[in-house]
Amino acid sequence: MDDCELLDRARRGDEDAFGQLFARHQRAIFRYAAHMCGRDAGDDIVQETFLAVLKQTGRYDSSRGTVSAYLFGIARHCALKRTAAGANRRGDEEIDEAVDVSPACAPTVLEELSRTEAVEALRAAVDSLPAIYREAIVLCELEEMDYAAAAGIMQCPVGTVRSRLHRAKALLADKLAAKPMVSGSRS
Amino acid sequence: MQNGDRSPWLEDALEQVAEDESSLGASPCVEERLRIEVRAISRARRLRTGGIVSAIAVFALVAGISVWRDAARRHGEAAVVTPTGPSTLGGADDGVTAFFPLGYSAVPMGGGRIVRIEVPRAALASFGVAPVEPPGGASAPTALADVLIGEDGLARAVRFVRAARIQEQKQ
Numbered sequence: 001m002d003d004c005e006l007l008d009r010a011r012r013g014d015e016d017a018f019g020q021l022f023a024r025h026q027r028a029i030f031r032y033a034a035h036m037c038g039r040d041a042g043d044d045i046v047q048e049t050f051l052a053v054l055k056q057t058g059r060y061d062s063s064r065g066t067v068s069a070y071l072f073g074i075a076r077h078c079a080l081k082r083t084a085a086g087a088n089r090r091g092d093e094e095i096d097e098a099v100d101v102s103p104a105c106a107p108t109v110l111e112e113l114s115r116t117e118a119v120e121a122l123r124a125a126v127d128s129l130p131a132i133y134r135e136a137i138v139l140c141e142l143e144e145m146d147y148a149a150a151a152g153i154m155q156c157p158v159g160t161v162r163s164r165l166h167r168a169k170a171l172l173a174d175k176l177a178a179k180p181m182v183s184g185s186r187s
Numbered sequence: 188m189q190n191g192d193r194s195p196w197l198e199d200a201l202e203q204v205a206e207d208e209s210s211l212g213a214s215p216c217v218e219e220r221l222r223i224e225v226r227a228i229s230r231a232r233r234l235r236t237g238g239i240v241s242a243i244a245v246f247a248l249v250a251g252i253s254v255w256r257d258a259a260r261r262h263g264e265a266a267v268v269t270p271t272g273p274s275t276l277g278g279a280d281d282g283v284t285a286f287f288p289l290g291y292s293a294v295p296m297g298g299g300r301i302v303r304i305e306v307p308r309a310a311l312a313s314f315g316v317a318p319v320e321p322p323g324g325a326s327a328p329t330a331l332a333d334v335l336i337g338e339d340g341l342a343r344a345v346r347f348v349r350a351a352r353i354q355e356q357k358q
Contacts, residue, residue, distance in 0.1 A: 137201070
């Protein structure tokens with residue numbers, strides 16, 4: 001059964017259909033929410049997203065995208081409400097223009113870290129990114145969405161997704177390049 | 188230099204993060220709370236559907252009763268008869284013969300209707316009624332008959348309309 005049918009049945013009170021739909025998408029929504037608002041908010045955003053779906057506060061139009069994109073759109077709306085998007089986004093826009101994509105020498109740094117350390121360091125770096133770059137990294141890299149799908153969710157052109165992703169990676173490289181100094185100071 | 192060219196390690200690390208987080212998900216209580224919501228939706232739909240069906244049934248019943256009453260009123264007093272026996276209805280003086288019992292005359296009935304139909308003239312002979320020629324002399328191939336039909340749809344009795352009465356009706 002495809003997502004559209006599951007969504008339709010779930011809205012009509014079919015518990016099995018809801019269970020399948022939830023199982024298919026809740027993890028991705030949770031990860032997105034956790035990266036955008038913190039892990040503590042993950043449960044709440046997942047719940048708000050699926051409740052909105054069940055109560056049909058947002059109508060699903062299959063011609064405008066997949067069910068996954070629809071769910072991410074609702075989750076994004078919930079996340080933006082939580083993070084007082086207005087002020088954050090203004091700050092992000094300024095950073096958007098100011099980012100300098102300078103060559104990084106991080107490979108050698110990261111190679112010195114164990115896998116666990118690398119993952120933790122990168123996760124921390126991702127979570128410290130401005131929201132618009134974090135969102136691009138989460139959707140395109142961690143959730144492996146194509147640019148078009150990410151652009152649909154982020155409500156921006158594909159080119160903007162590309163540039164945000166490019167700058168997000170540059171910022172991550174810079175943040176990770178600064179990491180060994182901290183490690184060095186500890187040892 | 189492109190960012191992707193100079194940071195394959197970053198791509199690898201991102202893959203590792205994605206892999207590491209693949210098992211993350213909402214806690215079971217979230218799903219349970221949402222399932223309760225789905226059950227509530229299901230219950231509400233059932234109640235709504237049941238209400239609609241009941242409303243349609245009541246409407247159909249009321250409409251049926253109204254139609255029945257209208258039809259009965261239109262047929263007048265003669266339309267609804269009491270089962271006092273076919274032979275007491277009508278008579279020679281009314282321009283009609285007495286009622287002749289039919290196959291279901293023994294079946295009890297609470298009410299019924301009289302329906303006027305055309306039957307072959309030969310049917311009169313089978314009930315022992317002599318066909319009466321109309322005044323003009325030209326005999327029609329059919330004669331009029333009143334059939335008493337019970338509310339269950341079974342024909343209880345029949346009577347025949349005399350020629351004089353037919354003439355009156357034609358006039």
